[in-house]
Amino acid sequence: MTNSPVSPWWSDAVFYQVYPRSFRDGNGDGVGDLDGVVEHLDHLSNLGVDAIWLNPVTVSPMADHGYDVADPRDVDPLFGGLGALDRLVEAAHAVGIKVTMDLVPNHTSSQHPWFQAALAAGPGSAQRQRYLFRDGTGPGGIHPPNNWPSIFGGPAWTRVVEPDGSPGQYYLHLFDPEQPDLNWENPEVFDDLEKTLRFWLERGVDGFRIDVAHGMAKPPGLPDMSLTGNALLRNSDDDPRFNNDAVHDIHRGIRSVLDDFPEAVTIGEIWVFDNADFAKYLRPDELHLGFNFRLVRADFDATEIKEAIENSLAAAELAGSPATWTLSNHDVEREVTRYGGGPDGLAKARAMALVLLALPGAVFVYNGEELGLPNVELPDDVLQDPVWERSGYSERGRDGCRVPLPWAGAAPPFDFSTSHDVWLPMPTEWTDLTVAAQERDPDSTLALFRRAIELRHGRGSFGPGVEFLEAPPHVLSFRGTDGVTCVVNTGTTPTALPPGDLLIASAALDDGQLPPQTAAWVR
Ligand code: NOJ
Secondary structure (H helix, E strand, O other): OOOOOOOOOOOOOEEEEEOHHHHOOOOOOOOOOHHHHHHOHHHHHHHOOOEEEEOOOEEOOOOOOOOOOOEEEEEOHHHOHHHHHHHHHHHHHHOOOEEEEEEOOOEOOOOOHHHHHHHHHOOOOOHHHHEOEEOOEOHHHOEOOOOOEOOOOOEOEEEEEOOOOOEEEEEEOOOOOOOOEEOOOOHHHHHHHHHHHHHHHHOOOOEEEEOOOOOOOOOOOOOOOOOOOOOOOOOOOOOOOOOOOOHHHHHHHHHHHHOOOOOOEEEEOOOOOOHHHHHHOOOOOOOOEEOOOHHHHOOOOHHHHHHHHHHHHHHHHHHOOOOEEEOOOOOOOOHHHHOOOHHHHHHHHHHHHHHHOOOOOEEEEEOOHHHOOOOOOOOHHHOOOHHHHHOOOOOOOOHHHOOOOOOOOOOOOOOOOOOOOOOOOOOHHHHHHOHHHHHOOOOOHHHHHHHHHHHHHHOOOOOOOOEEOOOOOOEEEEEOOOOOEEEEEOOOOOEOOOOOOEEEEOOOOEOOEEOOOEEEEEO
16 A cells, blocks of 8 residues: 555644553552543643644553553553543544554563563573573673664673573573564564554554664674764664564555554654655655654754755655654653753744744644643652663653643642642742643733644645745744745744734734744744
8 A cells, every 4th residue: 555645634634642650640649640631631722733642551660661562462450451441542532633653663662571481481482482582601601692782881792590590591681681683584573563563553543653763684694883972862873683675565564554454553763864765665655644753853043944844844755744842841851851951942932832833744742842841850769760760870761741731720630630649749939831831821822822733734735845935144934835934933023024914923023023932833
């Protein structure tokens, strides 16, 4: 099947990323869950989003908060079990919101029955062939099979104790030791993934965000790598752990299943920066959409933003697939903080929200972005991300962008939960950032997002590109195919707006001019 000439629902959709631990706690145990999402579905309807992307909710020991999957075809009791997912899909569909889930094909949990069976069965067994077990090197196999580091820090290999008690083989884990990599050369692995895909699609799920979609396939012989540039989401394009050619066969296999469900979408997490290589993942028989992280990497600077947009559009055009846009997610520092924090960081984040929502393609908003939440500086003793421990306590990890959302009230837990013991502490100074407080303020970040998404939907269908207009230094101006111009001022002096009706601005104009750190749409 080829990509259809009629625009599918996701082409210009606004996806809202729900980090389930942090959205809303429906059962009072201090951790968010799926019934919590159902309870606050009105927030998403009012925001006007088209779809939800749920971070993993499948059964997991939570070593990496769900990205260590022990049963891919059941929902963890922490999130309310399968019944809660069914309730969410039904309630979301009733208000016209699609539900997409995270799919984790690169690795499983070390508690997955397959991995437990592999440990018990010993070297040379069929059970070990589902993972990447290898003998060590050096006398008595004391060294790992190659020099690969784990993305979370430390070696990517862990040595096991064999069933007879002797020091044994090593298994590969690109992430945590509790996330052993699957052996994608073993056909059983795809067969099982196909069961998982069909299981959720038949239950009414509308698609998948595919974790580490540039991973899975490993290079023949697992050669050593250069050891510069190892970090979460910062791998380089010549890193042998990722982007190996055989990965495309895996995506073709996934697409052949998805084509039985033509309304369902796949969005790959693809940390590949060469446009031609990136575009390969989006060929008509592979993924529908690929996450593009260029805006996440761009500073609040007109030139950098323009380059990120041009580059993303060029990659999408090469692939003939819609572009995707994102400013943050559960793995990166929130943009308010990235842009410097405080009122300036917030002003820049609000301006960038208008840039994001003016672009053609699928847009992803990370929960809390619509409230202008900053990252949170958390004390050492509450940190939970495995990165903290694995990096030898040198990298604090991603907990600071995962703090629960403030809904109402004047003190933590701000109606996130009925429990005061929430899984990550919430800052006392978030009183003015709650949904309830922002609903009362017509100039709030929430109001800005609601209005911008409403206007975006009103613009109808976007063309594939934008036209960049001449602009003074530090100002970026681009026009969509429907004639709406977005102008963002990253400089230090006000700038003139083009003639036309002002549709929206991220801050009040200054004598008819666009102030620094502000964006506006004009028609
Ligand atoms: C990327 C996910 O976004 C991240 O949160 C996770 O830790 C790794 N993949 C490993 O699954």
